Amino acid sequence: EAQVTQNPRYLITVTGKKLTVTCSQNMNHEYMSWYRQDPGLGLRQIYYSMNVEVTDKGDVPEGYKVSRKEKRNFPLILESPSPNQTSLYFCASSLTPRGARSHQPQHFGDGTRLSIL
Amino acid sequence: SQKIEQNSEALNIQEGKTATLTCNYTNYSPAYLQWYRQDPGRGPVFLLLIRENEKEKRKERLKVTFDTTLKQSLFHITASQPADSATYLCARGDTGFQKLVFGTGTRLLVSP
Numbered sequence: 001e002a003q004v005t006q007n008p009r010y011l012i013t014v015t016g017k018k019l020t021v022t023c024s025q026n027m028n029h030e031y032m033s034w035y036r037q038d039p040g041l042g043l044r045q046i047y048y049s050m051n052v053e054v055t056d057k058g059d060v061p062e063g064y065k066v067s068r069k070e071k072r073n074f075p076l077i078l079e080s081p082s083p084n085q086t087s088l089y090f091c092a093s094s095l096t097p098r099g100a101r102s103h104q105p106q107h108f109g110d111g112t113r114l115s116i117l
Numbered sequence: 118s119q120k121i122e123q124n125s126e127a128l129n130i131q132e133g134k135t136a137t138l139t140c141n142y143t144n145y146s147p148a149y150l151q152w153y154r155q156d157p158g159r160g161p162v163f164l165l166l167i168r169e170n171e172k173e174k175r176k177e178r179l180k181v182t183f184d185t186t187l188k189q190s191l192f193h194i195t196a197s198q199p200a201d202s203a204t205y206l207c208a209r210g211d212t213g214f215q216k217l218v219f220g221t222g223t224r225l226l227v228s229p
Contacts, residue, residue, distance in 0.1 A: 006158070033216070040125070042221035043161070043206070058216060090160050103149045103168065103210060106217065108160030 002027045006091050006109035013081060021076045021112050023091030029065065030096040032074040033058070034066065036087040043090065049074055049098060060083050081116045088113050120133030121220035126213045129226045130161075138223045140190040147209035150190045151217065152181060163197045164205075193229050197227045201223055 013019055025032065033048040035058075045058030047060045049068040063085055065077040072095075078085060092106040120123050122141045130136050140150065149168045153161035167174045167183045167190065170207045180193040204224045208217040 034217075035219075040221060043120075043219040045216050048216060092160075103151075103166055105151060105166060106161075106165035108162070110158070110160045 002107070004091055004093055004107050004109035006112050007091075008112060009110065010113050012115040012117065015082055016080050019078050019081060019114075021078075021089060021091075021114070023074045023076065023109060024072050024075075025091075025093040025107070026072065027093060027107065028071065029093035029107070030071070031089065031099060031104070032068065034064070034074070034076045034095045035090045035092065036060065037090060037111075038087050046076070046089075078114075081114075083116050086116045118217050119147070119209060119211070121207055121218055123205075123207055123220035123223045125221055125223070127224040127226055129217065129228065130197060132227055132229050133199060134197055134203065136225055136227070137196040138192040138205050138225065140192065140206075140220055142143040142188050142190075142209055146188070149209045149210050150183060152179075152190075152192050153208065155206055155222065161206055168186070171215045172198040194225075197225075197229055199227050201225060203225050 007022045030051045034046040035043040037043050044060050046064050047066040049055045052071050055066050089112045091109045094104040094106045120143045146169050151166045152164045155161040165181045167181045178195045182191045204222040206222040207220045210217050
């Protein structure tokens with residue numbers, strides 16, 4: 001089954017304790033992206049990756065890091081989490097949205113709810 | 118910056134009626150608009166895409182329109198069912214930009 005898998009689904013942690021949210025897709029997609037979803041603000045892009053070893057900032061990258069060492073995995077790293085990073089996080093993947101194929105629909109994971117105390 | 122505006126108030130309709138959701142955009146027309154459905158505790162699921170040069174797109178009970186004069190897209194669900202209850206997200210995409218800009222979504226409640 002084609003899917004995007006995120007882990008963990010839920011996490012409660014404390015300020016300053018480094019954490020990693022994993023994301024894996026089995027569709028051989030080049031493009032992967034991380035979003036956060038907050039009430040009244042909708043989905044906002046944190047980072048995206050066009051392919052292995054190619055990453056770039058989205059709209060709200062502060063406080064986050066990503067890496068893309070393999071095509072299928074795109075982990076999101078919070079080096080020193082703070083309460084304002086409490087949110088619902090989504091990973092998504094698609095075929096490369098470029099040129100004539102720029103309209104590619106994105107496939108989303110089921111989300112990770114992070115609470116930073 | 119490009120924005121997408123959706124009605125934040127929930128839309129309540131009766132089963133069998135047509136639900137119509139609105140998505141307004143600012144500035145220039147996007148190359149395309151995408152509509153997603155999101156259920157509680159789940160990630161968004163892609164439903165339909167409509168390009169700037171298309172006026173209307175259909176898929177089963179779903180219909181999307183794109184009006185560049187009004188800077189608006191309408192999303193219709195005909196013969197709505199309680200199972201259609203969910204939040205519907207509109208997103209704009211622009212050629213050359215590797216991201217979608219999402220609206221905040223409109224919650225649809227279909228009562229039996």
